[in-house]
Amino acid sequence: MTGTTYRGALIGCGFFSHNHMNGWRDLPGAEIVAVCDRDEDRARAMAEKFGIAKAYADAGEMLAAETVDFVDIATTAASHRPLVELAVRHAKTVICQKPFAENLADAEAMVAAAQAAGASLIIHENFRWQKPFVDLKSMIDEGRIGVPHFARFSFRHGYDNYVNQPYLAEIERFTIMDVGLHLFDLARHFMGEAKRLSCTTQRLNPKVKGEDAFTSLIAHVSGATSVCDCSFQSVVEPDPFPRTVAWIEGPRGSLSLDAEGIIQLHTPGHLERIDAAPEIPAWGEAPWHFVQDSVIRFQEHAIEVMSGRIDGRPSGADNLHTLALALAAYEAAGNGITIDMTNWSET
Ligand SMILES: NC(=O)c1ccc[n+]([C@@H]2O[C@H](COP(=O)([O-])OP(=O)(O)OC[C@H]3O[C@@H](n4cnc5c(N)ncnc54)[C@H](O)[C@@H]3O)[C@@H](O)[C@H]2O)c1
Known part of the structure; x- marks a missing residue:
């Protein structure tokens, strides 16, 4: 300092x-x-x-x-x-x-x-700053599983989010623009730039205007694959909102992250458990501390x-690529197509 x-x-x-x-x-x-x-x-x-x-x-x-x-x-x-x-x-x-x-x-x-x-x-963009994802990135950069070839980033819950953020029920473009951006940023952060993207969307809660669930498949330039999926209308007990779970595989091992912030490192014949949950800030509250701590980071x-x-x-320049993925996901879902991200432009 x-x-x-x-x-x-x-x-x-x-x-x-x-x-x-x-x-x-x-x-x-x-x-x-x-x-x-x-x-x-x-x-x-x-x-x-x-x-x-x-x-x-x-x-x-x-x-x-x-x-x-x-x-x-x-x-x-x-x-x-x-x-x-x-x-x-x-x-x-x-x-x-x-x-x-x-x-x-x-x-x-x-x-x-x-x-x-x-x-x-x-x-x-604070998901990559959430402590479990900071720890996962360090483990991957240390070579614990080798260069990752598959990842899944998943945000599924049934929490009534519309109380705190009522505008979410009104927007035509909902989960991809709200949470999809975070998941696509994670996909780029961990797996590199995207080459192709496809997506499906669902509207499960009739009270919301836009899609409240989506599933997207990304082929990365590196040859890796990732899946980003999200639902605001899932029955999960206890409800994991606002936490993301993940699964990342490499040639030497796999890493999983659950909603409690527990990372498991799977290597041949061995399972290591790491508690990566953040501290609760003095002004914070569980389970919001996963997000609150990431704001501080x-x-x-x-x-x-x-x-x-x-x-x-x-940076803003970097985030253009994440925004492009989100916007392209709507085009992919709307037209039932796979989009080539290397020369995609918004129409
Ligand atoms: N990163 C995260 O984890 C996370 C979580 C929740 C919300 N968000 C994002 O944060 C943003 C705000 O979300 P929110 O739920 O707090 O929304 P909100 O509607 O509760 O608050 C937005 C505020 O901005 C004010 N405002 C709008 N235009 C303005 C202007 N031109 N000048 C001055 N004030 C203006 C509004 O009056 C309102 O008080 C959204 O883009 C949302 O996606 C991010």
Whole structure:
């Protein structure tokens, strides 16, 4: 650490941003000095809860008045492009929640705007920062199973998510854009870039507008295969929400991850059990701590990006590939086709 404390502004004081604010409050190296929500009452309530001096209803007004090193955007996707284009003109580091954008053109415009302004654009993609996945990646990088040739990343539950995030029941593009992005990021993180993708979608709960389940098959450039599957309408006891389970195979062994954060390393004649569950943050609560802890890990990484030591993981430019997979998955499902990702473009 350099001893610097980076000054930040938060845009969007809704459901998930409370995790952002709890994380920033406890991290040396960063401090939120102003918050903004177009719903002024929400902005004021957030400022009061975390003892922040300034609350704004307009992001432009906030960034004209405040001097900040970073902007943390925790709004939903439709607002991201104008907010990122604004923020990169005022701060050297801009963090944008997933989904990065609703379409590739907007996402590419944001990457270009950040480049033109000389700002780092990081996507708040926290599944790869969840402790079990950090540990799995280390084990694979250490060569414990050899180079992986198969993976499955699975997020299936029946939790009533619509209480905290009511907009999820209303969006036409639901699980692929909400959780699929996270699973596709894991697939790329562990298995490399995708060559071909196919997908099926299902609408199991008649109360939601979009697909609430999907299954996607990815052929990677490396020759590896991965399956990403998700359902918000599964009967599982105890319900695993909001945790992801995984299975990764290599030539020398296999790794499994269950909903309790237990990793099992299978090697010939041997089974090793590793408890990779994270600590519950002082402000957190089980089972949300898998996500809450990942927010802290992501933010620690963002501070390193601010100090100029490393690029964002993932950066906006990197996340274009994940977004492309999600958008292509809708095309694959809609038309019953396999998509060649090497020359896919959004129509
Ligand atoms: N990474 C994760 O694990 C995770 C988990 C949950 C949600 N999310 C993502 O976080 C984002 C926010 O989700 P949420 O559930 O908190 O949504 P939310 O609707 O509860 O909160 C969004 C807030 O942004 C505000 N807002 C929107 N446009 C604005 C603008 N132009 N200026 C100022 N404020 C604006 C809204 O008034 C609202 O208060 C979504 O993109 C969602 O996908 C990520």
